[in-house]
Each structure stands twice: as structure tokens, then as C-alpha cells.
Amino acid sequence: MANPSPGYSLTLRVETPATITATSELAIAVGSVGGAITALDVTESGHDTMVVDVSCNTTGEEHAERVRDALNALDDVTVQHVSDRTFLMHLGGKLSVNPKVPLRNRDDLSRAYTPGVARVCLAIAKNPADARNLTIKRNTIAVVTDGSAVLGLGNIGPAAALPVMEGKAALFKQFADVDAWPVCLDTQDTEEIIMIVKALAPVYGGINLEDIAAPRCFEIEARLREELDIPVFHDDQHGTAIVTLAALQNALLVVNKRIESVKIVVSGVGAAGNAIIQLLQARGATNIIACGRNGAIDRNSEHADPHRAWLAANTNPDNFSGTLHDAVAGADVFIGVSAPDVLEEKHVASMAKDSIVFAMANPDPEIDPNIAGRHAAVVATGRSDFPNQINNVLAFPGFFRGLLDAGVSEIEPAMLVAAANAIAARVSDAELNPGFIVPNVFDPHVASDVAAAVVAAVSKKK
Numbered sequence: 001m002a003n004p005s006p007g008y009s010l011t012l013r014v015e016t017p018a019t020i021t022a023t024s025e026l027a028i029a030v031g032s033v034g035g036a037i038t039a040l041d042v043t044e045s046g047h048d049t050m051v052v053d054v055s056c057n058t059t060g061e062e063h064a065e066r067v068r069d070a071l072n073a074l075d076d077v078t079v080q081h082v083s084d085r086t087f088l089m090h091l092g093g094k095l096s097v098n099p100k101v102p103l104r105n106r107d108d109l110s111r112a113y114t115p116g117v118a119r120v121c122l123a124i125a126k127n128p129a130d131a132r133n134l135t136i137k138r139n140t141i142a143v144v145t146d147g148s149a150v151l152g153l154g155n156i157g158p159a160a161a162l163p164v165m166e167g168k169a170a171l172f173k174q175f176a177d178v179d180a181w182p183v184c185l186d187t188q189d190t191e192e193i194i195m196i197v198k199a200l201a202p203v204y205g206g207i208n209l210e211d212i213a214a215p216r217c218f219e220i221e222a223r224l225r226e227e228l229d230i231p232v233f234h235d236d237q238h239g240t241a242i243v244t245l246a247a248l249q250n251a252l253l254v255v256n257k258r259i260e261s262v263k264i265v266v267s268g269v270g271a272a273g274n275a276i277i278q279l280l281q282a283r284g285a286t287n288i289i290a291c292g293r294n295g296a297i298d299r300n301s302e303h304a305d306p307h308r309a310w311l312a313a314n315t316n317p318d319n320f321s322g323t324l325h326d327a328v329a330g331a332d333v334f335i336g337v338s339a340p341d342v343l344e345e346k347h348v349a350s351m352a353k354d355s356i357v358f359a360m361a362n363p364d365p366e367i368d369p370n371i372a373g374r375h376a377a378v379v380a381t382g383r384s385d386f387p388n389q390i391n392n393v394l395a396f397p398g399f400f401r402g403l404l405d406a407g408v409s410e411i412e413p414a415m416l417v418a419a420a421n422a423i424a425a426r427v428s429d430a431e432l433n434p435g436f437i438v439p440n441v442f443d444p445h446v447a448s449d450v451a452a453a454v455v456a457a458v459s460k461k462k
Helices: 022-032 061-072 085-090 106-112 117-126 128-134 157-176 190-203 216-227 235-255 271-282 306-314 324-328 345-349 396-406 413-425 446-461
Strands: 005-017 036-045 049-058 078-084 140-145 179-184 206-209 232-234 263-267 287-292 333-336 356-359 378-381
Touching: 005 022, 005 036, 005 061, 005 085, 022 036, 022 049, 022 061, 049 061, 061 078, 078 085, 117 128, 140 157, 140 190, 157 179, 157 396, 157 446, 190 216, 206 216, 206 235, 206 396, 216 232, 216 235, 216 271, 232 235, 232 396, 235 271, 235 333, 235 356, 235 378, 235 396, 235 413, 263 271, 263 324, 271 287, 271 306, 271 413, 287 324, 324 345, 396 413, 396 446, 413 446
Parallel strands: 140 179, 140 206, 206 232, 263 287, 263 333, 333 356, 356 378
Antiparallel strands: 005 049, 005 078, 036 049
């Protein structure tokens, strides 16, 4: 299923005979084993030999070895070195701190630091609310994780989670000009996390919780929302839900169905699954079946987990009992936020006519999108190498931009729906088709539209 991806991009430094066909032979060798050439650069040239940097995308480490072997197999060709371009991008981290004010002379120093800074400190001590205007708090959020549920990698800890949090902070800045900083905590104790975040909160205008495992993430978010006076947003829950709703609204337009009347099966009842279900219901969905590892969540069993108990009480109106595969039969929509390969082709074939499949497990989806597309009318994934990527970057930068601009501390469902509507609206009627139900993540208007929608939802509430 996997296609060559920039996430597994290599540059191989190759010594080759100096012939007119040398670079084309290198390209053919890479292509013969399924690599995707992105660049061929001659870095050294002599009468008899030259050195060429061969950049290509692969599907992973094993595929990279095949590419290397294919080049080495050419006559008089030697691979001198292989560089992983993803690791090179991460060398030294992806963030830096730059001052916003000039420090050119003693006058500048006296105002930015001592003695002038003392006057600003005293003003904030007298009126703490001034910190929002006179410090970085106005435009800075903390990206907080404990490393317990990172991407599809699981509990890898705070240090290993840091590259993801750096990337998240970079996206905040790139797409919405929100300053963000990674806060990776070396504890997975709920009370300690709450205590630490509360202690750090004075520096920040908001908290973005990230990659914290369920069910602890629910309590952490709820407590912090209750005990802090700044917005707290768990992107794995609400960012995913916002973009899923946006994509589903447009997918339903493609197949001419209404959210109020479709049967929706959600695979995965963790943080993302719970939030998706609640937001779909807020938008009008009435027939949702939530499925965990053991099948549908129904009212026939006791559920010790309060979140599963809520699902049992508020979803599955017909109290269906059975496996995920049984639930999918006749369904209009499948939304997967669970695990790779939980569906087979026959299960998608059993769905209703003009079905919709969102296989969003990352990096490996619930079913190969190409296989799902043999039967479903619309297919989406969480991957960038297939059409219809349901990517949280469409939501969280603009959403936090709106929260900071509105100066609010509470997040309401109406804000989430408004954000989803704004994302969906970036795909015009003329653009909408089965392969384009969500805007490109680099659409420059998405974040500003989402921010404006959040501000408008806040104003409407007032």
C-alpha cells in the first residue's frame, strides 16, 4: 500500500563514471526498485569520474536499502554516503527564539531590561491582567505532552515526543502567527500534570494538550479548563473532530446525503473517537455506532469507563450488538481512528451505496485507501500521499488564533462547529469532488477563516 513519501527521503552521494548517460542510468536504477527521484545534483566533476547527489523518496528503511543496492549494482558505481533528509531537517531542533525588539545600544537595553523593565513589572504586579498586553502571554501557547500516546507510536516518553511538539509549534507559527513552545513533561501522573501546567500557566495565553493517552486526557483537560483562566484545547480530541466534521460535511454533499439521516460507524473510542462523536451529534447526526476492540458499544453491558458509559447511553439508538464488521454492513459512513488493517475489502463492499470511508489511523490506515476506493464513493485518510488528507493543521492554528484574538478562556461546541464550517467552506462548489473534500493544508486563507469564525461564534454568544 505504501507509496514513496517525503517522510522517507534520502540523498545518496554516488561516485559514477563521467559519461553523458551517467545521471540517466542512476535515475533508471532508482526507478527500477520503486524509488521516486526528486533531484540529481552533480557536486564534483573530473575527466574520468563525477560525484552525484541522488535525492529520492522511498517507503521506509528496507526500501532505502534496495535503492542503495540498485545503485551499487551498476558498473563502476559506488554509493559513498546515504543521508536521511528527515533526520537532517531535525538536527539541532526546528525552533529558535528571536527578540521582537531591537537591542542596538544602551537606550534600548535600558528599556528592554534594567532599569526600565522594573516599571513594567510593577504595573503587572498592580494589575495582573496587564500581563496579556505587556508580555508574550498575549500570543504564546504551551504545547503540552507527557509522551504517552504519540502519533501511532504509543507511549514513547517526553524526550521522544519532543520532535512532534517542535513540529506542532512550527505549524502554529507558520499558519497563524501564534508563538508556541513545547512543554514535554517527565511524568504520566494525572495530578502532577495538572499541577505543573497550572504552575506554568502565567506565561501562556493558552494550553494545547497533545498526545496524552485516554482516559487520563479527559480528566486532565476537564480539570485544567475548570481551574485555569486561559483556554485549554486537546488537539487529539477537538482538532481531529473539527477537521473530520468539515470533511464529512463536504463528502455528504458529494454523495447527496444528509448528516441527520446517515448511519455512521466510528472505529476507536479513545480521545479522538469520543470527540468526533460528540461534535457530529452537535451538528445533527442521530445514528452513530461506536466500536471498540470488542465491537459495538451497547447498553447490554456495564461500562466502568465513564466515557464508554456515555457512549452507550448516547449513541447506537437501535442498541446494535456485534462486531465492527457487522456494524459496517449497510453503513453510509465509516470513520476510523483506531488501528491499521481492521477492515477488508469485503467489509467496505457491504456498506450502503455511495458510502464514505475515512480511514484515519496514522501512519497506517484501517484499510488501504486504494482498496476502499473500489467500493466507497469518497475515501479520506490522515496521510499526505493520498487525496483528502484529514489533517489537524487545518484546524488548530486558526482555532487558537481565534481564541487569542477573542480573549476568551472557555471553549464551546459552537466554536468547534463554526471552525468546521469555515474549513468546509474553503472548498467551493466548483472545486468539490470525491478527491477534493477538504482544502489544501497550504491554503493561505484557512487559518484566518477559522480564526474569524471562532471570533464570530464568541461574539454571537455574548
